[in-house]
Amino acid sequence: xxxxxxxxxxxxxxxxxxxxxxxxxxxxxxxxxxxxxxxxxxxxxxxxxxxxxxxxxxxxxxxxxxxxxxxxxxxxxxxxxxxxxxxxxxxxxxxxxxxxxx
Numbered sequence: 001x002x003x004x005x006x007x008x009x010x011x012x013x014x015x016x017x018x019x020x021x022x023x024x025x026x027x028x029x030x031x032x033x034x035x036x037x038x039x040x041x042x043x044x045x046x047x048x049x050x051x052x053x054x055x056x057x058x059x060x061x062x063x064x065x066x067x068x069x070x071x072x073x074x075x076x077x078x079x080x081x082x083x084x085x086x087x088x089x090x091x092x093x094x095x096x097x098x099x100x101x102x
Contacts, residue, residue, distance in 0.1 A: 025063040025070070033070065039063070039090035045072045048093045049086045055079040063090060071096065 025033070033039045042061070050056055056076040064071050070090035077083050087097035 021067060023065045025065060030063045033063075033090075039070050039072070040093050042072075045088050045090060045093060046074070048088055048095070049074045049076060052086060052095065052098050053078050053084055056084065059083070075101065 030039070030042075034041055039045075046058060046061075050058070053076050056078045058074055059077050060075040062073045064073065072088045072090040074086045074088075075083060076086060083101040085097060085099055085101050086095065088095055
């Protein structure tokens with residue numbers, strides 16, 4: 001029983017620690033970062049994501065700070081109805097993740 005409680009506590013701490021490492025960036029702060037040149041414009045980031053899946057539409061976007069890096073996350077839906085999860089480095093535009101959503 002003690003082992004089960006220890007495992008549960010460790011799992012809870014791990015999940016909590018991972019959540020603390022990613023911070024959502026609000027619209028005002030995102031605009032400030034863009035204006036300061038810390039991140040690329042959202043138009044450029046959107047274009048980079050759409051270039052991976054031409055003809056897609058953007059369904060959702062979010063900017064987060066993860067491990068000291070700004071990550072722009074998008075959900076796209078292509079012409080066949082397939083949903084894609086894309087993550088870009090918001091400073092460089094580098095594609096970090098491009099995978100089909102389940």
